[in-house]
Amino acid sequence: AQKITQTQPGMFVQEKEAVTLDCTYDTSDPSYGLFWYKQPSSGEMIFLIYQGSYDQQNATEGRYSLNFQKARKSANLVISASQLGDSAMYFCAMRGNTGFQKLVFGTGTRLLVSP
Amino acid sequence: SAVISQKPSRDICQRGTSLTIQCQVDSQVTMMFWYRQQPGQSLTLIATANQGSEATYESGFVIDKFPISRPNLTFSTLTVSNMSPEDSSIYLCSVATPRDSEAFFGQGTRLTVV
Numbered sequence: 001a002q003k004i005t006q007t008q009p010g011m012f013v014q015e016k017e018a019v020t021l022d023c024t025y026d027t028s029d030p031s032y033g034l035f036w037y038k039q040p041s042s043g044e045m046i047f048l049i050y051q052g053s054y055d056q057q058n059a060t061e062g063r064y065s066l067n068f069q070k071a072r073k074s075a076n077l078v079i080s081a082s083q084l085g086d087s088a089m090y091f092c093a094m095r096g097n098t099g100f101q102k103l104v105f106g107t108g109t110r111l112l113v114s115p
Numbered sequence: 116s117a118v119i120s121q122k123p124s125r126d127i128c129q130r131g132t133s134l135t136i137q138c139q140v141d142s143q144v145t146m147m148f149w150y151r152q153q154p155g156q157s158l159t160l161i162a163t164a165n166q167g168s169e170a171t172y173e174s175g176f177v178i179d180k181f182p183i184s185r186p187n188l189t190f191s192t193l194t195v196s197n198m199s200p201e202d203s204s205i206y207l208c209s210v211a212t213p214r215d216s217e218a219f220f221g222q223g224t225r226l227t228v229v
């Protein structure tokens with residue numbers, strides 16, 4: 001079974017500062033993928049970044065980067081230069097070793113960016 | 116990538132009625148997933164829909180309550196039947212592609228049952 005843990009119900013950050021959202025996972029699959037999504041109040045799920053378990057380098061997408069520590073089973077999202085529009089729920093998710101499997105989600109972290 | 120159009124985007128329904136949610140994809144996909152997100156909660160998988168076969172439901176979800184159709188490789192519907200206020204949630208469809216790094220979602224349907 002796969003499990004995702006997000007221990008931060010809420011986080012606050014000032015505009016232009018960096019923030020790290022924590023995510024730990026547990027799985028017995030030798031190969032897996034980790035995803036981060038942003039969910040604004042509209043409810044849509046916006047894909048941010050992906051990390052494969054065998055990727056040698058940490059994933060980056062613009063202001064988003066993933067601090068992947070495989071031995072610790074953590075996949076923390078780092079948002080640099082926070083913007084007011086970054087205020088939203090953030091979900092970490094994982095799935096097994098193929099693209100044809102369901103995603104398992106964490107409980108999410110609500111991020112509030114203040115001016 | 117895949118572009119997913121989901122509708123309706125929101126609805127307010129009377130208890131005891133049913134609502135059908137549609138999910139249209141701009142390309143052929145093998146598997147589609149339906150998730151529920153109850154207020155303040157995370158996403159939970161309802162079922163996996165494959166074209167040409169019965170949907171596979173997760174524990175706690177049954178076909179009589181959440182019938183799913185998958186008539187072709189670009190379209191699926193989820194019906195929420197005999198609704199009660201506890202069904203008030205966001206319902207999202209998602210598609211799987213051969214690329215491991217992809218997992219796309221529709222815009223979601225925000226359902227309120229009164």
